[in-house]
Amino acid sequence: MALLEVNNLVTEFDTDEGRVRAVDDISFTAETGKTLGIVGESGCGKSVTALSIMRLLPQPMGQVVSGTVNFDGRDLAHLTLPEMEKIRGARIGMVFQEPMTALNPVHTIGRQITEVLLLHKNITAQEATREGVEILDKVGIPSPDVRMSEYPHQLSGGMRQRVVIAIALACSPDLLIADEPTTALDVTIQAQILELIKNLQADMGMSVILITHDLGVIAETCDDVVVMYAGKIAETGSVFDIFDRPSHPYTKGLLSSIPTLETVPKSKLSVIEGMVPGLMDLPKGCRFENRCTYRTDFCQDSPPKLETVADHHHVSCLRWRDI
Amino acid sequence: MTDPILKVSNLKMHFPVKEGILLRAQKFNRAVDGVSFEINPGETMGLVGESGCGKSTLGRCIARLYSPTDGKIEFEGTDITHLRGKKLLPIRQHIQMIFQDPMESLNARHTVGDILEEPFIIHRMGEKAERATRVRKLLDIVGLPSRSVTRYPFEFSGGQRQRIGIARSIALNPKLVICDEPVSALDVSIQSQILNLLVDLQQEFNLAYLFIAHDLAVVKHISDRIAIMYLGNIVEEATGESTYHKPRHPYTRSLISAIPVPDPHKQVNREVITGDVPSPISPPSGCHFHPRCPNVMDKCKADSPTLRRVADHQVACHLDLD
Numbered sequence: 151m152a153l154l155e156v157n158n159l160v161t162e163f164d165t166d167e168g169r170v171r172a173v174d175d176i177s178f179t180a181e182t183g184k185t186l187g188i189v190g191e192s193g194c195g196k197s198v199t200a201l202s203i204m205r206l207l208p209q210p211m212g213q214v215v216s217g218t219v220n221f222d223g224r225d226l227a228h229l230t231l232p233e234m235e236k237i238r239g240a241r242i243g244m245v246f247q248e249p250m251t252a253l254n255p256v257h258t259i260g261r262q263i264t265e266v267l268l269l270h271k272n273i274t275a276q277e278a279t280r281e282g283v284e285i286l287d288k289v290g291i292p293s294p295d296v297r298m299s300e301y302p303h304q305l306s307g308g309m310r311q312r313v314v315i316a317i318a319l320a321c322s323p324d325l326l327i328a329d330e331p332t333t334a335l336d337v338t339i340q341a342q343i344l345e346l347i348k349n350l351q352a353d354m355g356m357s358v359i360l361i362t363h364d365l366g367v368i369a370e371t372c373d374d375v376v377v378m379y380a381g382k383i384a385e386t387g388s389v390f391d392i393f394d395r396p397s398h399p400y401t402k403g404l405l406s407s408i409p410t411l412e413t414v415p416k417s418k419l420s421v422i423e424g425m426v427p428g429l430m431d432l433p434k435g436c437r438f439e440n441r442c443t444y445r446t447d448f449c450q451d452s453p454p455k456l457e458t459v460a461d462h463h464h465v466s467c468l469r470w471r472d473i
Numbered sequence: 474m475t476d477p478i479l480k481v482s483n484l485k486m487h488f489p490v491k492e493g494i495l496l497r498a499q500k501f502n503r504a505v506d507g508v509s510f511e512i513n514p515g516e517t518m519g520l521v522g523e524s525g526c527g528k529s530t531l532g533r534c535i536a537r538l539y540s541p542t543d544g545k546i547e548f549e550g551t552d553i554t555h556l557r558g559k560k561l562l563p564i565r566q567h568i569q570m571i572f573q574d575p576m577e578s579l580n581a582r583h584t585v586g587d588i589l590e591e592p593f594i595i596h597r598m599g600e601k602a603e604r605a606t607r608v609r610k611l612l613d614i615v616g617l618p619s620r621s622v623t624r625y626p627f628e629f630s631g632g633q634r635q636r637i638g639i640a641r642s643i644a645l646n647p648k649l650v651i652c653d654e655p656v657s658a659l660d661v662s663i664q665s666q667i668l669n670l671l672v673d674l675q676q677e678f679n680l681a682y683l684f685i686a687h688d689l690a691v692v693k694h695i696s697d698r699i700a701i702m703y704l705g706n707i708v709e710e711a712t713g714e715s716t717y718h719k720p721r722h723p724y725t726r727s728l729i730s731a732i733p734v735p736d737p738h739k740q741v742n743r744e745v746i747t748g749d750v751p752s753p754i755s756p757p758s759g760c761h762f763h764p765r766c767p768n769v770m771d772k773c774k775a776d777s778p779t780l781r782r783v784a785d786h787q788v789a790c791h792l793d794l795d
Contacts, residue, residue, distance in 0.1 A: 191660035306749040307524075336523035336687060341731035341745050363661060366733030370741065389737045407665040408735060409694035411717050416672050416695060419665035425630050426660075 152220075153357045154180040154203070154325060159217035159227075161195075161202045164210075170429040172198040174381040175217070177456075180325065180374075185351065185358040187372035187389070189365060189404075193426055194378040196361045200327050202227075203359075204244055205234050222324065240270040243318030247330035249310035253302040259286070259313055260298030266320045281320070289316045290346060308339035315346065322354055329361045344371055365408060369393055374462070377401050380426055380437040383456060387463035397465040399442045399473060436468065444473050476550065477511035478648055478681050479535065484508045484544035486527070486534050490754055502754050504530040506705035507544070509780070514648065517675065517682040519696030519713065521689050521728070523750050526702040528685045532651045535683065536570045537561055548649070566596055569642040573654035575634035579626040585612075585637055586622030592644040611640040615670060632663035636670065643674060649681045656691060668695060689732055693717055701725045704761040705753055711786040721788045723766050760791065768792055 161173040173195040180186045188196045201207045202214050203226060219226040221242070226234065238244075246252040254262060263285065264278040273281070279298065286294035289312045302310055311331060318326055328347065332340035348371060351358055360371060368375055368389065375392045377385045377400065385398040396402045403422040413419070424441040433439055439449045449468055456464045467473075486505040489498030504527040512518045522528045534541045537553060546554045553564050572578035579588055589608045593599055599607065609619045615636040626634055635655060642650050652671070656664040672695060674680060686692045692699060693713045700710040701724065709722040720726045727746040734741060748765045751757055757764050763773040770791060778789045788794060 191662060308749055336750070337689070337731040338523065338727060338746055339749065340733075341743060342747070344733070345743070345745060364733065365661070365735040369735045369737045369739075370733045393735070393737050404661055405735065407662055409665070409668065409690050410735060411690050411693055411729070411732065413694055415693065415697070415713050418672075419669055419694070421665045421669060422662040423666075425632065425663065 151182045152179040153182045153222065154359075155218075155220040156199075156203065157218045157220070159199065159202060159219065160215040161198050161207065161212065162215050163212050167430055171215075171432075172212075172381055172429060173202060176376075176378070176381075176383050177217075178376050178383065178386055180357050180359055182324075182357055183351075183355050184373040185360055185371055187368040187375045188359065188361045188378060189363065189368050189375060190378035191363060191426060193380075193429070195381040196378050197329055199378075200244070200329050200359065200361055204238060204242065204327065205229075205231075206238075206244075236270070239266050239318075239323075240321045241323050242325045242327065243321070243323040245311075245314050245318050245326065245328040245331045247333050249307065249314045249334070250302060252314050253310060255302055258299050258301055259305075263298075263313070263317050263320060266317055270321045282316075285316045285320050286313070288350070289313075289319070290342075291316070307335055308342060311335060311339075311343055312346070315343070315350075319350060319354070323356060325357045325359065326351075327359045327361070330363070331360070332367065333362070333364070340367075347371070365404065377404075380432065381429065382437055383464075383466060384438065385463075385465045385467075386456075387459070391460070391463040395459075395463070397459050397463070397470045397473075398438075398467050399444050399469075400438050402473075403441075436466075438467075444469050475513055478514045478549055479512040479683075480545075480547040481511070481535065482509045482545045482547075484531070484534060484546065485542045486530050486539055487542045500754050503705050503756065504753055505534060505541075506753075506756075508702075508705075508707050509544075510700055510707060510710060512649065512681050512683060514681055515675065515679040516698070517684055517696045519692035519699040520683060520685045520702060521687065521692050521699060522702035523687060525704075525750055525753065527705045527753065528702050529653055531702070532570070532653050532683060532685050535649075536568055536651050537564065538570075562596070566645045567648045569645065569647040569650050571635075571638050571642045571650060571652045571655045573657055575631070575638040576626065578638055579634060579641075581626055583625075584622060585617075585624055585626065585629075588626075588637065589622075589641055589644060592641065596645060598645075607644070611644055614643070614674070615640040630663075631659055632666060635659065635667055639667075639670065639674070643678065643680070646678065647680065649683065651683045651685070653685045654687070655684075657686060657688065664691070671695060689717075689728060701728065704750060704756050706761060706789060707780065707787075708762065708789045709786060710780070715785055719784070719786075721783050721786050721794045722762075722790050723768050723792070724762050727767070760789075 157177050159176050162169050162171050190196045203219050214227050263282040267278040283294045332343050372389050375389050379400050384400045406420045422441050435451050436449045436454050439445050454466045454468045456466045487501040487503050490500045492499050520528045533539050590604050593604045612619050656667050696713045699713050699716045700707045703724050709725045727744045730744045746765045759775045760773040760778050763769045772791050778791050780787045780789045783794045
């Protein structure tokens with residue numbers, strides 16, 4: 151069952167050089183109790199997608215121009231601000247990449263975690279403190295009652311990210327959006343955090359949208375995957391569709407260009423030549439066309455539409471049948 | 474066998490931590506605490522570890538951006554540990570460095586031409602016309618158009634900027650290049666372009682690399698040998714293949730099992746280690762890894778293990794690993 155349905159979302163930003171379209175007509179669904187991964191390189195619009203869903207776009211530059219975001223029967227894109235505030239933090243939690251900037255350095259951990267509880271639940275300060283300690287305990291923070299009165303700078307990076315997760319999960323949301331939650335962390339800590347998110351998800355039955363550039367993280371944690379490129383969806387499908395039967399040249403290129411522990415040392419890695427086009431001067435046709443090895447003249451002129459490869463597996467490439 | 478190009482023995486770099494009203498150094502941050510290894514000509518030594526393990530500090534000591542507290546660095550048989558001023562200049566020609574963030578390591582107010590010409594000016598090489606030819610040649614080697622000379626770093630993408638950083642590092646035909654996280658800030662599709670370039674350059678100019686990174690998959694791809702660092706010490710050293718297939722040290726094992734594999738069919742049996750890296754200002758007693766080690770013994774809490782040979786590995790661990 152779909153918990154969140156994004157339909158034809160378009161997000162634009164006003165910049166000094168003019169209006170740019172950071173997210174261009176994307177649609178996807180997040181199923182109840184499952185993990186959806188959004189993968190792509192910097193600037194592909196994956197974070198903007200998350201911020202658009204949460205209505206946290208930088209104001210007044212960022213605007214959702216069109217499209218709908220259906221969450222549990224309501225369109226988040228068209229809710230009033232007070233209505234949205236009731237959902238944000240309570241029914242949808244968000245975890246950001248850099249825990250030091252997501253936490254307020256001058257407030258204690260306790261104050262930051264009880265803030266969300268007091269805002270969304272009808273409880274007393276004492277009850278909130280007690281619940282706060284419980285949640286910190288749940289995300290694996292040792293001696294949580296002591297930590298409540300400490301400040302973010304007194305914790306390590308991994309512990310800070312646990313606090314951010316604790317705050318996001320404080321009100322037992324139906325959906326957790328995690329934007330690069332482990333990118334700033336070391337691998338051993340990353341393993342701990344991903345394990346934690348997985349366990350909490352199983353425990354609380356929530357859906358997760360995980361945004362990352364790391365295909366390893368995607369393969370390990372996600373059920374469904376959306377691959378984004380230059381503001382558009384290149385390919386979407388189950389994690390097995392994407393890794394076993396990639397149909398978009400970009401997905402194929404990404405998968406073969408990462409060195410794994412199995413590749414022969416110093417062998418030539420396959421590369422995707424060139425670089426992502428700037429959002430100011432996007433090509434008229436397919437956005438990947440200038441880097442694609444399968445390009446034809448046709449690709450230059452006509453933008454591809456999302457076509458169906460199989461059930462749930464869609465690709466935006468004119469030539470997917472030939473390659 | 475050829476002589477090693479670089480020999481590091483028992484290197485220590487302790488930074489004073491100034492505290493109190495008088496700002497006296499009461500404590501020391503033991504960033505690098507007794508490290509020994511060798512690099513042969515044309516070889517890549519990978520250096521892996523988590524943040525704060527001292528891997529960047531070690532690289533900077535070897536490039537002599539820092540003056541080590543103790544120990545010895547020999548480059549082609551010459552002791553360079555305490556060289557200063559003009560005596561360092563010929564060494565700098567042979568030991569160069571590539572940094573993680575090219576936006577910060579390239580002067581934003583200089584054109585690419587100025588940036589690449591500077592090494593030749595400092596080392597008084599060639600006339601102006603000859604230098605210009607060399608700069609164009611460098612750009613060609615790293616795959617940038619020659620019209621780049623009049624442009625500024627901000628006009629380039631991250632991957633191209635890293636190419637400029639690489640061009641600068643190989644300008645003086647160095648023998649050893651210290652690469653400090655050269656691809657960590659880059660996107661996946663660009664990362665493979667830069668790794669290929671580094672491998673090509675190594676083969677063409679017989680460069681030795683000290684390749685510092687936290688991504689074990691990247692390090693294994695480019696390295697002949699790998700050293701794993703934990704809290705200022707090397708805990709294991711072996712060939713890349715052997716490090717991955719037969720890791721001996723419990724830390725190496727957990728590090729390898731923590732890497733997410735880009736294959737949804739692989740079910741990983743993870744040896745997740747708990748806890749964080751302790752502070753190098755007050756490291757744990759005995760083996761620095763003992764508070765997080767799944768195989769900890771009483772001995773580990775008291776005695777600090779030294780590197781010993783186990784099969785074709787060097788391992789610093791008390792466990793019976795043979």
